[in-house]
Amino acid sequence: MDKFVALLFSGIAYGSIVALLNVGFLVLYRATNVFNFAYGDLVTLGGYLGLWALVDLNIPTVLAILFVMVLMSGVGVGIERVAYTPLRRRPPMVVAIATLAAGIAIRGALAAWHGSDAKRVPGVFNNETITLFGAAIDRQRVLIIVVTAVAVTGVWYLVQRTSFGRSVRALATDPETAQLCGVRTSPITIGAFALSTLLAGLAGVLIGPLGFIDLDFGFALMLSSFAAMVLGGFGSFGGVVAGSLIIGLVQQMAGGYILTDWAPIFPYVALLVVIGIRPSGIFNTSRARL
Amino acid sequence: MAKAMLDDGAVPAVAPSADAGPTDKPSTWGRVVQRATATRPPSYRTKQYRTLVAFVVVIAVLGPKLGGHSRSYQFMVNTWLMYSIAAVGFYWVFSLAGRFAFTQTFMMSVGAYMSAWWTMRGDGHSVLSGVLLAAAVGALLALGIFVLLRKAQAIYFGIGTLAVTSIGLYVFSRWPEFTGPGGTKIGVPPLEFFGKEFIDDGSVFWLFLGVLVGILLLGVWIERSPLRREAIAGREKPSVAALAGVSVNRHQLSLFMLGSAVGALIGALAAHWVGVVATDTYGIDLGIGLFLMLILGGRQSMWGPVLGAAFYVALPEFIKSISTYQRIVYGVILLFVIMTLPLGLVGLFKQVGDRLERVIHRIRPPRAGTTTPPLAAVGPPPDDAGLPHAGSLLSTEADDVER
Numbered sequence: 001m002d003k004f005v006a007l008l009f010s011g012i013a014y015g016s017i018v019a020l021l022n023v024g025f026l027v028l029y030r031a032t033n034v035f036n037f038a039y040g041d042l043v044t045l046g047g048y049l050g051l052w053a054l055v056d057l058n059i060p061t062v063l064a065i066l067f068v069m070v071l072m073s074g075v076g077v078g079i080e081r082v083a084y085t086p087l088r089r090r091p092p093m094v095v096a097i098a099t100l101a102a103g104i105a106i107r108g109a110l111a112a113w114h115g116s117d118a119k120r121v122p123g124v125f126n127n128e129t130i131t132l133f134g135a136a137i138d139r140q141r142v143l144i145i146v147v148t149a150v151a152v153t154g155v156w157y158l159v160q161r162t163s164f165g166r167s168v169r170a171l172a173t174d175p176e177t178a179q180l181c182g183v184r185t186s187p188i189t190i191g192a193f194a195l196s197t198l199l200a201g202l203a204g205v206l207i208g209p210l211g212f213i214d215l216d217f218g219f220a221l222m223l224s225s226f227a228a229m230v231l232g233g234f235g236s237f238g239g240v241v242a243g244s245l246i247i248g249l250v251q252q253m254a255g256g257y258i259l260t261d262w263a264p265i266f267p268y269v270a271l272l273v274v275i276g277i278r279p280s281g282i283f284n285t286s287r288a289r290l
Numbered sequence: 291m292a293k294a295m296l297d298d299g300a301v302p303a304v305a306p307s308a309d310a311g312p313t314d315k316p317s318t319w320g321r322v323v324q325r326a327t328a329t330r331p332p333s334y335r336t337k338q339y340r341t342l343v344a345f346v347v348v349i350a351v352l353g354p355k356l357g358g359h360s361r362s363y364q365f366m367v368n369t370w371l372m373y374s375i376a377a378v379g380f381y382w383v384f385s386l387a388g389r390f391a392f393t394q395t396f397m398m399s400v401g402a403y404m405s406a407w408w409t410m411r412g413d414g415h416s417v418l419s420g421v422l423l424a425a426a427v428g429a430l431l432a433l434g435i436f437v438l439l440r441k442a443q444a445i446y447f448g449i450g451t452l453a454v455t456s457i458g459l460y461v462f463s464r465w466p467e468f469t470g471p472g473g474t475k476i477g478v479p480p481l482e483f484f485g486k487e488f489i490d491d492g493s494v495f496w497l498f499l500g501v502l503v504g505i506l507l508l509g510v511w512i513e514r515s516p517l518r519r520e521a522i523a524g525r526e527k528p529s530v531a532a533l534a535g536v537s538v539n540r541h542q543l544s545l546f547m548l549g550s551a552v553g554a555l556i557g558a559l560a561a562h563w564v565g566v567v568a569t570d571t572y573g574i575d576l577g578i579g580l581f582l583m584l585i586l587g588g589r590q591s592m593w594g595p596v597l598g599a600a601f602y603v604a605l606p607e608f609i610k611s612i613s614t615y616q617r618i619v620y621g622v623i624l625l626f627v628i629m630t631l632p633l634g635l636v637g638l639f640k641q642v643g644d645r646l647e648r649v650i651h652r653i654r655p656p657r658a659g660t661t662t663p664p665l666a667a668v669g670p671p672p673d674d675a676g677l678p679h680a681g682s683l684l685s686t687e688a689d690d691v692e693r
Contacts, residue, residue: 035445086629093390094628096445097585101624104578108617219574223456226449265460268453272438275450279442 015248024199038103040222046204072201123209233281377595379552388525401554428554588634
């Protein structure tokens with residue numbers, strides 16, 4: 001029973017991080033039709049910025065997280081100005097390749113700054129655990145679940161109940177008509193990029209203390225998030241959250257009970273199964289954004 | 291007058307003989323002359339072959355000269371040839387077939403491990419059989435991947451291939467019977483074909499050049515065949531192409547299998563050249579590198595990846611002093627090329643060539659009966675030329691997501 005509870009929390013925590021990534025990714029995609037291939041590297045950047053803030057600058061943990069979120073928002077605005085705005089009128093694939101270029105540059109900057117060795121990010125709880133149903137649960141995982149729930153709820157409220165969200169949904173539905181109706185795309189795209197990278201950075205800072213961070217850790221997380229998006233249905237807010245939790249639980253549960261050594265590839269296997277059978281996703285009943 | 295018409299490019303009418311009646315057909319000799327002198331459409335001209343011959347001559351002369359300077363230069367030239375082969379295969383998959391796939395480096399690793407395993411089994415299998423087996427396995431694997439992801443279009447296909455690559459490399463790292471302990475195989479037999487060993491980099495240069503020429507010749511045949519234009523039609527407007535009778539899926543599958551087989555082939559050759567195979571060799575860095583080569587060089591021509599590979603291999607030599615920032619330089623250059631040179635270096639050279647031609651024609655007045663070639667279209671070239679389906683990244687039709 002204790003093993004089941006421990007794996008359950010691990011799965012929910014991992015799924016929460018993936019959900020955080022996917023929500024940010026989805027907001028950006030709906031607002032701009034950009035498939036951001038730099039997303040994994042942005043998560044890595046968030047992790048390294050967290051390491052810098054906590055270790056080198058010695059900022060308290062909560063302030064460090066806020067500090068990283070602000071910095072990452074700035075990075076998002078920078079990417080929007082450099083890699084998106086000049087290519088706004090080009091086909092989406094060109095912009096996707098431009099984000100790939102931005103990701104290469106980010107990865108290069110991180111390699112020059114920290115090198116390629118794995119590093120450990122100190123957590124706020126110093127690996128302390130709480131006991132639930134006999135299982136020792138890392139407090140960091142509980143923090144991840146709580147913060148993600150708050151963040152995802154906040155983003156949902158932003159998208160569904162604010163004028164920014166209305167504009168994003170209008171652009172997602174019909175960009176040309178939205179612009180003709182007075183939706184100003186520039187502030188919306190800047191806001192979408194800032195929010196998306198902020199959430200990526202938050203994910204990097206939260207998950208960093210659970211293990212080691214290196215240049216590839218964000219990329220692996222990005223692949224899991226792709227799997228969750230495909231599973232849940234690209235374009236569906238609830239679907240990607242559900243898909244993220246399913247991916248997290250599948251990886252931890254299946255990896256904990258069967259074929260433990262092969263747990264890291266379970267999300268990819270699930271992705272292939274879904275793509276092979278129903279590429280639109282399990283929960284997606286509407287068309288993806290055009 | 292007939293010559294003037296020829297110079298204009300028009301198909302000349304053969305002058306009827308004095309004894310010919312109004313309904314008589316041209317003589318046999320007349321028909322031969324007509325066919326030989328008629329202006330042929332671009333796909334039937336010899337320009338592509340001449341370009342290939344010129345390329346071979348230049349590289350055959352310059353390659354050994356450059357390699358003779360130092361061993362590291364020779365290694366660099368051989369690496370360029372190797373990457374060119376892999377990148378041309380990727381060009382067929384990404385630019386022609388329009389399939390956003392991340393499997394090329396995985397296919398290289400499959401080829402490397404397959405050939406290494408086959409030749410090191412102790413049964414005395416030749417390197418040639420190992421290399422051919424590797425290419426065949428690469429093609430079959432591509433077939434399996436395509437069938438598995440047949441319902442996925444555009445970016446879904448790319449994500450699926452990313453997943454396949456991740457699974458594949460993970461499996462290789464934990465399959466010591468096939469890939470060696472920790473996914474590393476050492477002591478791979480050297481290159482040997484028909485009794486000749488290719489051990490030093492100088493001899494490997496000629497082998498790789500020969501393979502590249504073979505691949506480029508195949509590329510020329512594809513360029514001259516209906517496959518190219520049908521593949522492009524299928525890439526740009528799959529529904530319309532299908533209605534016009536083009537087998538879109540079959541063409542995409544053929545090019546995907548061909549490109550993957552080429553990737554596996556060069557992976558196998560590289561394994562025997564270097565003598566070591568490791569999973570790190572074919573990771574995400576090389577995958578992004580192939581992308582870079584294609585975009586930098588130009589994705590509308592098969593010469594683009596060759597040029598891009600030269601740039602990719604040579605650049606570290608020029609930025610040795612700032613090698614720590616190499617990746618940043620790659621990213622900035624890629625962004626710059628995307629913004630300012632959408633057709634890559636090949637497109638840039640073509641623009642320069644077109645302008646030079648116009649200048650020459652302005653300086654040299656045209657001969658009597660000839661006309662100055664028309665100005666090239668002003669304005670930026672089509673952005674989506676050479677890209678997978680340039681509409682939505684996901685789909686423009688709901689039923690394209692699932693087929």
